[in-house]
Amino acid sequence: MPFKVLKNIALLSGAALALSGAAAADPDDNKLIIDGEEIATDAAAPEGSPFDRLYSGWRFRTSETQDLQADDFENPGFAAITLGEELWDTVEGSEGKSCASCHGDVSEGMKGVRANMPKWSEAAGKPQTLENHINTCRTDRMGADAWKWESEEMLAMTALVGLQSRGMPTSVQTDGPMQEWWEKGKDLYYTRVGQLDMACANCHEANFGKMIRADHLSQGQINGFPVYRLKWGGLGSIHRRFKGCMENVRAEPFKRGSDEFIALELYVASRGEGLSVETPSVRN
Amino acid sequence: MELNRRQIMALAAGSAAFAATTSLSFPVLAANDAQDIINAFTGGAEAGEGALTLDAPEIAENGNTVPIEVTVDSPMSEDDYVEAVLIVADGNPNASVATFHFTPMSGEALASTRIRLAKTQDVIAVAKMSNGTFAMDRKTVKVTIGGCGG
């Protein structure tokens, strides 16, 4: 579509102009308080981190967008929580089970789970994301069909499970069998790809805090996923965001759920070690 | 904190040169029928200022979800209340956005929602009072295009 191409060119040139002229716009000092409880949106940088301090993407958004996340009713991501709660109790598949049959109340059974994703699975022989774990439960224990990665049901369930860890610091295993995957993720993070020849690090490490045209670049942290993006008008997964970034630099994106994105998710999660889970967060 | 020239070139592959030419490629959208809709709502009556306040961000982080709020100074009693507030956006493909209908049971003439704005434009609110008078407010909302779509 010719219009789209023109738009992309204009967008790019705009980015260059904005970056050349923009003053620094560091993360703001606002505090995220939900129902009277503060959720830390920054954290000490872990050893070996390229950052002086870690900042959640929330700190880079406008106050209007920040406000949407500060109230669980106004947060449009919570519409999916309502669906997730229904699905949690829905019996499906040949075994006659629901999530609740094995895990009980979601607030107890799933507390802390999101904070350590992705996690090594001996059975799978590789790291498993929250989506992988949910689908393993569905196919192996419930005898139900797997959900598609970006389906409404999967997003509702990852949001519901993630919410049970809200406010808890994230931490992922990077040693042992995870090390090889972590290295692979790191390679991907620093490898320039696409027609624009850019790596994740070019924006989210070297230039976070600056304006890329009208957009305030964050550190690319994933502690708030699945995230309600105003642009999407709905929730989306970590891998959807990775895919979008790759398309922006005009690279051939990996598939959601691919080994590449699982490795990248592990590596990016490790870069945010200590940031609080904010699921379901709100971004632009 | 400015990027040096080499970094800029690396990020944007020298595409800045296209800026001048491509900006000319965008069609200028004709004004929509916002004024007609307002005229139909007011019956052509003059709308005063002051009684109605429209709150909207000066810059929207994303045009897909722009929070707006209207408040009208009114006793909201049985014989003096705000009947309706019309919201239009003068740069969208269709100007109509929403119409709020109040009653004395509303207690206060306040309503907020989230709207879609296709580009930088004026959002206009017009209130119709039970006594047949009208009040208006407008806000320009800048809608930015992010450096990254994703």
Next chain:
Amino acid sequence: MANVKPRVKVPKSANAGEVITIKTLISHPMESGQRRDKEGNLIPRQIINSFKCEFNGTPVFSCDIEPAVSSNPYFEFKARVPESGEFKFTWVDDDGSVYEETKKIEVK
């Protein structure tokens, strides 16, 4: 439409005559009718086109909604509470579906 979930926030109690804040949100894509699919065909409009709130059968607030209202439509408004009773909320979809929710409130 599947998976449309209304959410409503109303205080559980109020003083007689008090004006309270009500917040509502319904999960809905609000397909504007302006977008095209991958083949270039227009995706037909499907939105929530109206919303109303009544208290014990009396209209409190309502809204005519156009495609320019964002997905997952959110409305916040006020209501005077003269007596104990029930708020009823109704959303109407372009496809004819009607979504309803009720909330009781007690006057102290």
